[in-house]
Amino acid sequence: MKKIKEVLVVEGKDDTKSINRAVNADTIETRGSAIDDDTLALIEKLADQRGVIIFTDPDFSGEKIRKIVAEAVPNAKHAFLPKAEGRPDKAGGSLGVEHASPEAIRAALDHVYTETTAAPTLITHEDLMAAGLIGGAGAKARREQLGELLQIGYVNGKQLEKRLRMFSIQPADFAAAVQQIRQKEDFHE
Known part of the structure; x- marks a missing residue:
């Protein structure tokens, strides 16, 4: 199983479970878009020590979290999950990393970007x-x-x-x- 050096910033526990089925990686969970100062400070510390990859859901809340974290950690890397890969039934309903297949997660993590x-x-x-x-x-x-x-x-x-x-x-x-x-x-x- 592929090992990811950086810590993945995800939204919740179910995202962590899905990621752990796909790759060997540590995660930090924001627990939603109301990221508290302690979590943000921890993400900043991890960014300095190991680097972070922001890997949030492909929806409004995920983009909100991505912006908050990227503002605090400008050198963060970004991985994006296509919307179609984040839907369990591919037709609607809930959307997120937790619903992605291990293959879709690995593909997203194979194409990581750094903001310039x-x-x-x-x-x-x-x-x-x-x-x-x-x-x-x-x-x-x-x-x-x-x-x-x-x-x-x-x-x-x-x-x-x-x-x-x-x-x-x-x-x-x-x-x-x-x-x-x-x-x-x-x-x-």
């Missing part, structure tokens, strides 16, 4: 418009697909350019993902 605050803008607002990712019919669905293909999670149109820059997504990777989305759309027409 001083990264140059590689993909512009105009690129996002031209790709149909902001402003227009179907943009939200395309952003969801893009987030899964690039394994950077889902963000709204206002945050997409920032997320692409933060994780230094290269124009070639962006273009390849957009091409896949377009091919899928052409196939379904």
